[in-house]
Amino acid sequence: MRRINPSRFQVATRGTGREINSRIVLNLVRTHQPISRADLARTMGLGRGAVSLIVNDLLKRRLIFEGATGETVRGRKPTFLYIDSRRRAVVAADIRVTETFVMLADLLGKPLTGVIAFPTVRDPKALVETLAARIKALLAEHPEVDACDGIGVVVPGMVEHSTMTVLHAPTLGWRNVNLREPLLAATGLSVQIENSGRACALAQMWALRADTAPAAGDLVFVSVSDGLGVGVIMNGEVLRGRHNIAGEFGHVPLSLDGPRCACGSNGCWEAYVSNRATLARYFGRPLTHASGPEDATHRQFTIEDLIARARASDAKAVAALDTTARYLGLGLASVINALDPARVFIGGEITLAWDLIEGTVRAAVAERTLTPAAAGTDIRPVAASEYPRLQGAAALVAAPAFAAPVVA
């Protein structure tokens, strides 16, 4: 028998609905599959009959399926339960300032296809047309997918949660842009839009095994790309704030007279740490934000190229990365002092150089955090090969179905 820590799950009692237990079962299957009915009953402290009722309902709704038979010493062999994501997919889209990435994932966020990429057009109308065409082509190429549950889109900006309007995306120069309705109209699929950092944080919470989640506690995801996005999960909830800007540490100043940021202010953390900032530092040119020749250079010479040069002992590349690492650590210290999370995840191409920068990052964190314990906060890179932003986009569509609601 496998040991499962049940403390994550509060079992519904009188006055709470079967739907809640149903979601808890779904979540336990997701995080522990394959799992037997007996294990579910034991973990939830419910009778076998009650669990069977819920399981049968989920089987009928095709949310789970019965797979291989388990091994027992004697007696009836249990059948194992799995999440049924065999022919269901979600579309994950990651809009960045230079390029947009799209893939199909299953309901657990596992990629079903390779990732396609195309240049981001800044005109929202033209971008939606291109994106819709790419999505339709991708689904047509994969007729084995019976049902697409929707499109999750992550953007480098602040998003109004109820309408999913992009309130402000500084690097794209967008204000109050509505992508949701036109994308829905063009594809016929439901659309979820969220800030990339927040979606990444959600995906990390969602992907955690249930039995490690209590130890993980509050978490922060720092996504370093063309800009710098931060997502915060506190008490199991995505932190949004009253005006949907909670967690925008990327625009907290490190210095009032620092480089000009895409948001119009000077010296924001983002203006020191983003890939564009690192490249500008390497080339010894000011950080600029207009689309034009600079963008063309960015496409020709990327942060990955810079990291490759650093590995080949290009002293300027090593210095540019090391300076970014120091600023990354100083900003992380502010995040840790402000929120004191259990764990900080770092995503983005910069993680390819984690072995080169980790020491500098941690030293800068230690320099500015307020206690030795805070200085030792768990900081983990998330490999770019895991596509954390696309995982985040997939989670926007898939995670709500599995979310175990908090039972008061």
Ligand SMILES: [Zn+2]
């Ligand atoms: Zn800024």
